Amino acid sequence: MRTLTRKLGRDLWRTRSQGLAVALVIGTGVAAHVLLFSTFTSLQLTEDRYYERSRFGQVFASLVRAPLAVTADVAAIPGVTAFDARVVVDVTLDVPGRTAPVSGRLISVPESGAIPVNDLTLTSGRLLNPGRDDEALAATRFATANHLEPGDTIEALINGRLRTLRLVGLVQSPEYIYAIRPGELIAADAEFGILWMNRKALATAFQMQGAFNDLALRIAPGASSADVIGRLDRLLEPYGGLGAIDRSQQLSHFFLQGEIDSLRGMGQTVPVVFLAVAAFLLNVVLTRLVAVEREQIAALKALGYRGREIGWHYVQWALAVAMSGALVGVVVGAGLGRALTRFYTEFFNFPILVYRLPPAVVIEGLGVAVLAAVVGAVGAVRRVVALPAAEAMRPEPPARYRVSAVERTGLGRRLAPWTRMVLRHLQRRPGRAALSIVAVAFSGALLIAGLFSLDSIHAITDIEFYDAERYDVMVTFRQPLSAAAADEMARLPGVRMTEPFRTVAARLTSGTRTRPVAIMGLPASGTLSRVIDGWQTFDDLPPGGLVLSRKLADLVGVAPGERVHVDVLEGRRPSRDVVVARVVDDYLGTNAYMRADVLHQLMQEGGTVSGAYLRVDPIASDALYRRLRATPAVAGVAVKQATIDNFTNTLAASVGITRTTTVLFAAIIAFGVVYNTVRVALSERGRELATLRVIGFTKGEIARVLFGEWIVLTIVALPLGVAIGYGLAALVVQAFNTDVYRLPFIVSARTCAWSILTVVAAAAVSGLVVGRRLSALDLIAVLKTRE
C-alpha cells in the first residue's frame, strides 16, 4: 500500500488548486463552527462564573416602601438563601461637560460594605468609607463614557437639593452589564449613571430610614423561582409591590443572554450550509478525478488490487482535503474565537476573561468535516468499486447527449452552436447542474439573510423614532402628579408643545398566563406619541379597552374582543377585567396602551400624569435642560436624539461584525462552487475545446463554451438565491420575534443588488482564475492522448 500512498500524495499535489478550493469551503465551515461555539461556550462560562462570583440575584422585586421588619418574612420564604433589601432611587444628574440631562440611579450599599447579592467589582479607586454621605461609586462604563475618574465630582438632585457626590471608585455590577434605562430597550452608557452610596446616606436623603423599596434575592439551587415570586408578591402587596420578576426578565441579563444565545443559533446553522456545499464539491471533484483515472483504476484492478483498496485510495483523497481544511479551520476558528471573546468581554465589561475551546467542539468540527468528505466521496467511490475491471479497460463510451429541451421548443435553429453545446451539457448532468445552482443560490441567500437586518433596523428607526415618537424630550416624574404639572412643563424655556402621559404598572392575566406590563395612557388624540401598527401609526385610541402589542397578546394568550384581567400594582391597586380593543404589530417592547381618560377611570383618579412629551426649540435646549435638572419632581429626562444614537451605535457594532463575516462566507462559497464547476468542465471538455481550437475557433469563442455553463448556472441561481434569501430572512425575522424587539420583514433593493453583485464578482474572479488555464491548453497533446 505504500506506493498507492505515494500516488495519493502526488495526486493531491496535482489537484491542489481544486483541493484548495474545497478545503477553503470546509475550513470556513469548521472555522465558523469553532469560532461561534467556542465564543458561545466561553461567554456562557464567563457569564456563569461572573454571576456566581458576584452572587447575581435570581429574583428581583420593586415596591413603594416597606419597613425593614418585613425582611424577616422575606428570609422565611422557602428557598431564599440571601437577599439585599435596598433603597434604589432614580434622580437626575449633572455631569461636568455634558449639557443634556443624565438620568441617575442611586443604589444603597449596606453600611458593613458587604453586599450579599449583586456584588460589585472594583475596577479603579476604592470602595466607600463607612459613614460617609458624600461618597459614591460609579458604574465603570458610565464613568468612561463621560470621562470621569475617581476623585471627580458629580451633582445629583437629591430630594430637591443639589448634592455634590465625590466618586471614589469605579465598579462593575452583574445587574447592569447592559445599562438600560427604565422604559427603554437600548443601553445608554453615557446617559444612565448608576451610582452606589452608603445606605444610611441614601435612606436619610429620601426618608427611607428603616425601610427599603427594592429587593434582590438569591435562591437555593433547585428552588422554584415561580414559588418565591408568588410568595413575595403576596408579601409585598401591602407595601406597593410592583411585581417580582425572575432573572430571565431582568433587562441586563435578558439582553446579554440573547446575545450569547444568538451565537449558538448561528453556530447551529451557518456551518451546516458550508459543509453541505463542501460535500457536494468533493463529490463533483472526486467524480471527475475518478473518471480521468478510469484506466489507472482498471490497471490497479488487473494488478489484483481489491475494490475497497482502490475505493479507500480515493476516499483518502477526500479525507486529506477535508482534514487539511478542517485543521486550518480549527486553528483559525480558535484564533478568531479568542479575539471575538475578548471583544465581547470588553463590550460587556466582564471583569474576567475566560476563553475555552472545548475539545468536543474541535472533535465535532473535525468529525463533521470527515462526514462531509465521506458523504461527498461515497457516490464517486462506489462507482469505482462497482466498475467491472474489463469495462474499465475500455475507454468510457461517448457521453450520451440529447437535443436540449430549450432547443425542442423550436428555438434550436436560432441558437449559436456554443449555446447548444452549453445547454446539452447542462442537461446531461441535471442533478449536478441543479446542485451547483442551489449552492450558488445559497451563497446569495446567505448574503441577503445577513444584510437585510440593516434594512429592518432602518425601517424600525424610521417608524419608531420619526413616525411614532414625534417629541424631542420625554420627561418622567418621580411620582404621579396632577395635570397642572404637565402644563407647567409648557412654560419651561424653549418648549413649543407638551403632551402629558400616564403610565401605570400592572399585571395582565389570562387563565394561567400572566405578564407584568406598564400600561401607557395617551391623550385621546395626541400627536407627539403615536401607536404603531404594521407600517402605519395612529393616534385615535379606541374609547375603551386596551391596545396590545401582538407579542404581548400572544404571550398572555388573548385576542381582540376578549377580556384580560388587569391587576394594577400602584395607587388603589384596582383589579378588573378589561376588553382587548385592538392588537397591533409593533417592533419594540411589549406595549399596552389605553386612552388616558379610560385609564384614569380604571385607576379611579383625576387627570393624573406620570410625565410629559415635549417638542423643543433646539436653540433653547441648554436652558431647558438646566431647568429640568433643577426640578425635583423630575426623575428622568430622555432626549430622543441620544436614544436614536445609542440604538444605531449599538446595532451598528454587532451588525458590522455579522455583515463582514457574512459577505466573506458567502463569497467563499460562491468562489468555491464556481471555481470547481468551471475547473471540472475544463477537465471534462479539454479535448472538445482543443478540437474546436484546431478547427479554427478563437480563444474567445471556446471561452464562451466553457464559461457559458457557469453563466447559465449563475443566472438561474441568482433569482433562486433571492427567493431562498427571502425565506431565510423570514426565518431570521421569526427567530428575532422576542418581547424586546421584532424585526420588520423588509429586504431592500439595495440589499438584493449587493448580494447579487457579490455572487457575480466571486463567480467572475473564479472564472478568471480558471480562464488562465484556457490559454495554456496544449492542443497537440490533448488530441494525441486517449481520453
Add this chain to the structure above:
Amino acid sequence: MTAADGDAPVFTIRALTKVYRMGDVDVHALRGIDLDIAAGDFLVLLGASGSGKSTLLNILGGLDTPTSGEVRYRGRDLTGADEAARTEFRRHRVGFVFQFYNLMPSLTARENVELATDIALAPMPAVDALALVGLGDRLDHFPAQLSGGEQQRVAIARAIAKRPDVLLCDEPTGALDRTTGAAVLDALVRVNADLGTTVVVITHNAVIAELADRVVTMADGRLVGDRRPDRRKAVSEIAW
C-alpha cells in the same frame, strides 16, 4: 506454480460464450471456445479487431466473466468465482500487459512496479524486474519522461515483478514502432524462457506469431486455427 507443476494445462476452457451490451446492441464476443493452454507455453492469439481475443484474455485473467461455459485454472473453476476470489487470483497468479500501458502517471517507473510488489506474496525486487526488461537505468523516471516502448517495458516489469504464473498481454506492441516493439517482445520472450512463466499474447500482427510455441487464430468469436510452428524464431529474426 511453474512448469514444474507438470503437464496439466494451466487453463482449461470449455464452450465459452460471452455476450455483452454495447450501447443499444448485443455483441456476441465469444461464440463457444474450447481450448487448453499448457504450462510454460508462449502462446500467441491471432485475430482481427473484434474477433473476441481481448474478451477471452480478460476472462482468463479474471477481469471479466463469461455468459456461459467454463474456465478452469489448474483445475479450479474460475467461472463461478466471485469478484473477491477473482481479485485474489489476479493478485497472486496473473500479470497483465495492456496496449496503452496503463501506468500511473504520478508514479516513477520503480514506483509503478512497486504497486505490484506491495501486494504480492513473493515478489522480486522492483529493480530486478526493471533490469530484466532492460530499464535498470531509468528507475526514477516518470512515465511522461519515457518513450512508448520504455513505458510498455515498465508495464511488463510491473506484471512480472510479482512472479505470476501467467502473463497475459493485450496487443503489447500495438502502439509501438518496430525498434521499441522488438525490445518489448524480447522482454516477453526472456520472461517466458528465464522464469518459465506461461505467456499469452494477443495481437493482430501475424509476424509476432513466429515467436510462439503455439499460435491460435480467432475470428468472429470462434477458434479458426491452432498450430505449433516447427521452429520458434528469435526476436532478431522476425521482420515486421
